[in-house]
Structures are given as structure tokens and as C-alpha cells.
Amino acid sequence: MKVIVMGAGVIGVTTAYYLAKAGAEVTVLDRQPGPGLETSYANAGELSYGMTSPWAAPGIPMKAVKWLFMKRRPLFIWPLISPTMWAWSVQMIRNCNEESYRTNKSRMVRVSNYSRDVMPDLIAETGIEYEGRAQGTLQLFRNEKQLKGSKADQEILAEYDSPFELLDRDGCIAVEPALAQVREKFVGGLRLTADRTGDCRLFTIALAEKCAEMGVEFQYGQSIREILVENGKVAGVRTEIAGTMTADAYVCALGSYGTRLLKQIGVRIPVYPVKGYSVTLPVTEDTLAPQSTIMDETHKVAITRLGDRIRVAGTAEIAGYSNRLGPHATDTVRHVIGDLFPGGGDISKAEGWTGLRPMTPDGTPVLGQSRYDNLFLNTGHGTLGWTMACGSGRAVADVVLGRKPEISFDGLTAERYGT
Template sequence: MKITVLGAGVVGTAAAYYLAADGHEVTVIERHAAPARGTSQSNAGLVSPGDATAWASPAALKTFLRGLYNHDLGIKVRLRFDPYFLAWSLRFLRQCTVARLRANSQVKLRLALYSRDCINAISADTGIHYDERKKGILYFFRSQHSLDTGTDNYRYLAEHGLPIEIVGRDRLVELEPGLAGVKEKIAGGVYSPIDQTGDSRQFVENLAAYAAEKLGVRFLYGTTVERLDIEGDRVRAVMTSAGPIAGDAVVISMGPESGLLGRRYGIDLPVYPVKGYTATIPLEDESKGPTMGGADEDQLMAYSRLGNRLRLASTAEFTGFDRTHKPSDFATMFRTGKDLFPGAFDERKAELWAGLRPMMPNSVPVIGQAKYRNLYLDTGHGHVGWTMACGSGKFLADLIAGRKPEIDPQGLVYRG
């Protein structure tokens, strides 16, 4: 088949790779001048099944409401007239029960574990590298109270297949010598040994180059999607700034813009943009930086070691499609980073970035056929898109091929 994929982020590029490997003739349409220039450009760098807990929960509901008035929190809500945000929020609130938290987290974990294996298989099969480190990730807490309450979700994930180790501060510093200077400020944490880190932009750039050269995937960069040409129950072509692209099937993987396109054609796709901030900084003294990825759960900041660089990531801000940022947006992030790794970096050398995560109310991506018999979705991966992208791409390729997926499809196949 001729298949058109909309979007060359990590999700769209992974889908294109698997579809082309199945023998399809694949064209990828991307509005930026290169792959991975949107959401995939600069995330936290964590490939983290350990972060599979869904956002919507009774505790998240309280934090969400506090974010309406306290903008010093990691979660910030900017009130504005936005009917779509209101509708999304109501759906989010309906997911904030213990039962829905557990069910959604199980689905995320299943896909995240599978996807981690897919990422590693792609790397082995293609030979591409992306500053990857396979040393695990530490999720740590600064107080005994937050440790006691915060480990509940990790224990639940462990019951459903995630290997973890609950660690005290001594064991934590043994695993991560970079945190020795703040040992007394940390109560303990959770070590997920199968988690890993890597630069998603490097991964996408290298995978796109491989797919183009070895599998014949055609990438149309600097090309915008204007509309879908629909006749009856199928999409005839994608109308773009470069002209119509006809084919047998279309896959929407446009990150936060997926919802905008889908709603134009009556597709129930509640993807909402959630803004995050990252700083990528060369390490002045590599011995003072982390050796693996981590997350300061009390300060709501994640970090990863990417070669000789440190990536800091923080904040979930509900502010529509605003991608702007200013130096003050990174102040708390730098303060926390310097507290954890004193002397490791000079913040004046940081590359600052802000991007939008495509969040679903239940934190579960949407994959599968949508309304029209040849239109498919692979989007809505939220804050763990880098983690789940390759697994969802392979899952989608199986659905399109009519094969039985390698993992249980319950809760993953789109039912809109």
C-alpha cells in the first residue's frame, strides 16, 4: 500500500519505519525543515516504563486545582477562554479515580515495556545510536512522607511487571554517585533498572535517514497539511502546501496538532497541548554530573545524561499552543539542578527550549482506525512519547497488516 504519515516526530518516524519494513510505500509529511523539530526535539530524555503511572488521579486532581492559582508548582494552569480546554478538563476529572488510575497505568506500562524493547531492537537492527545509556532511572523523594506515599504507584507497577528496587539514601548514592553531595536531603527512592535514557532528536534524525536510504521512505519537509480530501468512507488524498498526496491510507501523528486536524472531520480526539521546558547544558565537570537518568519527585524535575551534556526538564503548563519561553521560566529548574549537582554545569551555556506534549485525559495514546476506513491514528502519547513511540508504531503496523499484535491490545485500540 501507499501510506502517508503526517508528522516526522518520534511517533510518526517510528510508524513510518515499521510500515516501510512491512513493504509499504511510505511518504512522511512534516511542516518543519527537518525531523524531530517539534515535541520530539528536546524532551527529558528518559525512556521510562517506571513513569507509566497515569497523570489523572485523586492526588493529581488536587495539584491541578492548586495550579490554577499557584504558578510556582510544577503544574501550572493559565485560565483563559478555551472551550476545548474546558471539555478536556472535564474528561480529565472523570479519570481522577483510583480505579481509572490503575486501569490507565496498566495500559501505559504494557505499551512502555514493549516499546523499550522495540527501541533497543531498532538500534540493534539499524546500528543507529543516540547518546543512549542503559543504567536505569532513579525516582527519588526528599521527605519520608513523600517517599511513603509516592512509592505506592511504583509498587503497583511492580505488581504488573516493572522490576523495581525501593532504595534508601545509602543505596541511592551507591547507584548514583552524582547525588552524594545531597545525600542528607533525600529520604530514598525507587530504582527502575530497565529504564534508560537517550536523545530522542538524535534517534529520530538517524532513524529517518536510515528509513529514507534503506527502506525508501520519502520525507517531505517544510510541507504543511492543509486538509484531507474525503470521499464517502475514505480519504482520497492529503492536500498539502506542496500539492495533493494520494495514497491507500493515512496516519495522523501530528503531536498536539492531531486534535485540531481530527476535529475538523468529526473525529473524537481529545488531545490537548501541555507545555514543558527543558535546558540542555554541557557538563563543565563530568565527574560531578549524574551517571544515569533521574527524577526529583518533590521538585517535579527530571534529568538525563546525554553524552557530555545534562538535560533538565520540568513543568506541565496548560496554556494552549503557546511555545514561547523566557529566562525566568527556567529559574526553579536551574536552582534544583545546581542543588543536586553543584559545580557540574554553567547555566549561562544552556540551550533553552519549550515544547508541547500531546496529552490525552487518560494519559493513554490513541492507536488505530478512526471514522474513515483508511484513516489511522497514532498520537496522544503525552509526557512519555519518547518511551512509547516505537511500541505504538509497531503496534499500528500490525493493525494495518491485519496481524495479531505482539502485546494485548486491550485499552490500546482506538474506540472513538
Template sequence: MKVAILGGGVIGVTSAWYLAQAGHEVTVIDRQPGPALETSFANAGEISPGYASPWAAPGIPAKAARWLFMQHAPLIVRPRPDAAMLRWIAAMLGNCNARAYAVNKRRMVRLAEFSRDRLIALRQFTGIHYDERSLGTLQLFREQKQLDGIGKDVKVLEADGVPFEVLDRAGCLAAEPGLANSAVPIAGGLRLPHDETGDCFKFTNALMALAAERGVTFLWNRGIDRLVAEGGRITHVATDAGDVVADAYLVAMGSYSPLLLAPLGIRLPVYPVKGYSITAPILDESRAPVSTLLDESYKVAITRLGDRIRVGGMAELSGYSKDLPPARRRTLEYSVGSLFPQAGDLAGATFWSGLRPMTPDSTPVIGATKLPNLFLNTGHGTLGWTMACGSGHVIADLIGGRRPEIETGDLSIARYA
């Protein structure tokens, strides 16, 4: 079968790999000159299945109201006349209850755990390298009330059999020795020892090269104008360099997926939630993180990537803006600088922003649509890197007519009907 994939980020490239492995003839189309140059380029770097949690949770509306007035706010809203933003916020608030949280987290962890296993298998099969480490993730709580509030997450981890450790301050320092140089109060932490880290950009480029060796065609610098449907099916992709015809079409365009699907009468509730990162060269390894630390107070992830420290986080609702306000950089610098002082060259760090494709329930949209040859693999939010291999494996099975190894019925767009 000929399959055209729209989007060359980590989701599109992993989908291409697994489709090619299944024997399909695959073409990837992207407007950029190479893979992973948008949201996949400089994300936080953690592969954290156990921390796959919905943003919509009990208590979030009250927390969000407080965050808006913090100096180093994890949430920023730039009001704009945007009906899509308002619909997304309303739907997200509708998921801020205990029942929805439990349902959403369980299916997110299911996909994320499967994805981590697929990544390990892929690494063993190909020998691929991407500054990978398998040293776990530490969620750090500066305040006791944060530590006291982890009960609902622990219950889900226990139910799904995910190993975890609840640590006191000494345990946090044992996991991340660089914290010994910090003056920040540390109430404790929740550590997932099986989590991993790695550079998503390096991974996607390396996998693209391997996929190309196996016959996948990559069409870079191709603007995608529209999907053309006739007779209830997609007939071709119209691009700025001509049409591309296939038997099946997969939309993996992240935050831009809803814009492509709207003319087909498909309303995909994905909205761009902007995140920021800085990447700093390490100055002192003894002060640097050894893996990933999640700073719960500021919703910032601090990750060791080879000889660099990647610091990423925040959630900004500002449409498709990609500007780089200095205040966002100061928040990232404050988080890493207070926890790992003098570990990295913050003055020499690069500053970046990306648009995370978020659904109101934080679960990606993977599966078929009302058009029989049109499929979706998008809406992964902050977890595209964590869920990439599992999502690619699942969609390759669904397109090929095979039954996936995990339950996927609750991942499709039909859940929003």
C-alpha cells in the same frame, strides 16, 4: 500498500520505519525542514517504562491546588476562553480515582515495556546510536511522605513483573554518586534498573536516514492543509505544495492532531500541555548524573546525554503558546543546581519549550478511526520517546491487517465513544 504519514516527529518516523519494514510504500509529510524539530527536539531524554504513570491520579486535584502557588510550580495554568481546555481538564479530573488510575497505568506500562523491547531489538538490528545509556532511572523523594506514597505504583510494577528497587539515602547516592555534593534532604528513592536514556532528536534523525535508505519518502517544508474525505474514506491530503494520495493515512501530528481531525467530525481529546527544558554542557563529570533522576518534588527529569545534562519538566496549560518565560528556566536550574551543584554550565544552557500531546487518561490513541483508511498514532504526552518504537510497531501491524503482539483494543479512540 501506499501509506501517508502526517507528522515527522519521533512517532511519525518510527511508524514509517516499521511500515517500511513490513513492505509498505511510505511517505512522511511535515511542515518543518527536517525530523523531530518540535516536541521531539529537546525532551527530557528518559526511556522509562516503569514510570509510565497517568497524570490523573487520586489526590492530584488537591496537589494541583497547592502546586499553583509554589514558587517553582510543576503545574502552571494560564486561564483562557478555551472550550477544549475546559473539556480536557474535566475529563482528566474524571480519571482521578483509584480504579481509573490502575486501568490507565497498566495499559501504559504494557505499551511502554513493549516499546523498550522493540527499541533494544532495533538498536541490535541497525547499530543506531543516539547518546544511549542503559543505567536505569531513579525517582528521588526529598520528603518522607513522598516515599511513603509509592504503594500504588509498586503494586502495579509487581503485577507487571517490572524489576524495581526501593532505596534509602545511601542507596540513592550509590546509584547517582553526584548527589553526594548536594545539601538537599533525601528521604529515599524508587529505582528501575532496566530503564534507559538517549537523545530523541539524534535517534529520530538517525532512524530517518535508515528509513530513507529503505525507500521511505520524506516531504519536508510541506504545510498540511486538510484531509479530504469522500464516500466515507480519505481520498487525499491537501498540502501547500499539492495533493498527496495514498491507500491509508496515519495522523501522527502530536498536539495538532485534533485540529486536523475536527473537520472530519472526529473529536480527539488531545490537548497541548507545554513542557520546558534546558540543556547544559557538563563542567564536572564527577558531579553530573550518570543516568536519569526524576525530582519528584518539582516533577523535573535530569538526564545525562553524552557530554550534556538535559533538564526537563513542568506542565503548563496555555494553549499553543511556545514562549519562554524566565521563571520556568529558574525552576529547572533550581532543581538540577540543588541536586547536582556545579555539574553543568547553567548560564550557558539552551532553553526550549515543547507542546506535549496529552490525553485525559494519559494513554496514547493508537489505531483505526470511523474512516476505514484513517489511523491515529498520537496523544503520547510526556512518553512519546518512551513509547515510540512500540507505538510504531503496533500501528504498522494494525494498518497491515496483522494482529499486534500486545493487546491494543483499549488504545484506540473508540474508548472515548
């Protein structure tokens, strides 16, 4: 079977790997000059199995209003004249109830846990290096209210068999010794012991190289202009440079940018870009730097150790398809690293970045077959693309090849949106 995968981010490359491993003839198309140069480039570096939850949760609308008035707020909303943005926002608000939250979380955890289970096999098979660590995530609470509020999270973690530890101040310092220098700034934490870390872009590049060794053809600099449909099936994709390319099956893994392309052929999925920011800076003193990932609960900022670098990521900005990196865009993430790990990294050498997370209003990715028999979707992972990549890539590859996937696709396909 010949398959065209649209997109060379971590989602597209993992899908290509599992397709090629099963014997498919795979071509990957991407507009960038190489793999992992969009949302996969400088994300938080977290494999957040324990923190797999939809943003649409009970109480979030009220919290969002409060965040808008914080000096270093985790959320920005620009009032664009965009029916698509407002429709997506309304759908998200409608999911902010207990019943929807539990339904959506169960679907997300199904993919996340599967990814957690299959990723070690992929690493063992390929031997790729990506600055990976397996030391968990520490959710850091700056006040007693946050600590007490985590009880509900603990109950949900236990329900979904996600291992965790509730730590006091000394316990947090035991797992992240550098926090001893700012011990007065927090009261405790929740450590998610199954979480891992690693550089998503390094992983994507290394896996793309393995795919190429397996015979996968990567065509970079190929902007896809149109998906062609004939007689109820996809007949090809029209690219800007190579013209029309054909295959037996097609996988759309274009993140936020796939929505407009799919809309042209009647596949309407509410995947909307939510902008995120990060900075990456060199470690200056190991004993003063983080060892794994720390999530600052107040600012919703993740600080992750990646070899001799520190990645600090956060902020959700709803601003359409803007990739602008303004002069003050990374102020919040810069503040958090300086506040919690002073002396651990050289902020003067921090490299800023912004990317568009492909978010669904219910938090669950859109996977599997579309309304067309030979068109398949692997998109809408939001902030959890790196976390879910191996699981969704393997499961979607199975569906493309007509094999029974190892997880249920109930509630994961585009059918839940009536398209």
C-alpha cells in the same frame, strides 16, 4: 501498499520505519525542515518504562491546587476562554479515581512494555547511535513523607512486573555518586532499573536516515491543510506547497496539531497540548554530574545525562498552543540542576526549550484505526512519546498493513471516546 505518514517526530518516523521494513511504500510529510523538530526536539531524554502512569490519579486534584501556590511549582494553568481546554480538564478530573487509574495504567503499560521489548531489536537492526544508556531512573525523595508515600507505587510496580529497588541515602549515592555533595537534601529514592535514557532527537534523525535508505520519502516544509474524504474513505491530503497527495492508507502522527485537522472530518479526540520546558547544558565535571536520570519528586523535574550534556526537563503548563519561552519559564528546572548537581554543568550556557506534549485526559495514547477504514492514528502519548515510540509505531504499522498486532488494541483506539 502506499502509505502517507503525517508527522516526522519520533512517533511518525518509527511508524514509517516499521511500515517500510514490511515492504510498504512510505511518504512522510512534515511542516518542519527536518525530523524531530517539535516535541521530540529536547524532551527529558527518559525511556520511562517503570514510570508509565497517567497523570489523572487519585488525589491529583488536591495536589494540583497545592502546586499552584509553590514558589517553584510544577504546574501552571492559564485561565483561557477555551471550551476545549475546560472540557479536557473536566475529563481528566473524572479520571482521577482508583478504578479509572488502574484501567488507564494497564493500557499504558501494555504499550510501554511492548516498546521496551521491541526497541532493542530496532537498535540491533539499524545500529543507530543516540547517546543511549541503560542505568535506570532514580526517583529522589527529599522527605520521609515522599518515601513512605512511595509504598503504593512499589505495589503497582510489582503488580506490572516493573523491576525496582528501594534505596536509602547511601544507596542513592552508590548509583549516583555526585549526590554525595548534597546528601542532606534527600532521604532516599526509588530506582527503576529497567528504564533507559537517550537523546530522542538524535534517535529520530538517525532513524529517519535509515528510513530514507530503505526508500522512505521525506517531504519537509509541507504543511497539511486538509484531509480529503470521499465515499467514506480518505481520498488524500491537501498540502500548502505540493497540493493534494494520495495513498492507500494514511497515518496521523501529528501530536497536538493533529486534533484540529481530524476534527474537520468528524474524528474528535481529546488530545490537548500541555506545555513542557527543558534546558540543556554542557557537563563541566563528570564526577559532579548525573550518570543516568534523576527524578526530583518535589518539583517533578527530570535530570538526564546525555553524553557530554545534561538535560533538565519539567513543568506542566496548560496554556493552549502557545510556544512562547518567557524569560522566567525555565527558572524551576535551572534551580533543580543547581540544587542537586552544583558544579556538574555550566548553567550559564544552558539552552532553553519548550514543546507541546499531546496529552489525553486518561493518559492513554490513541492508536489504530479511526472511523475511516484507511485512516490510522498514532498520537496522544503525552510525556511518554519517546518511551512508547517503538511499540506504538510497530503495532500501528501492523494494523495499517492488515497484520495482527502483538498487543491488544482494546481500549487504545478512538472508540473509547465514542468517535
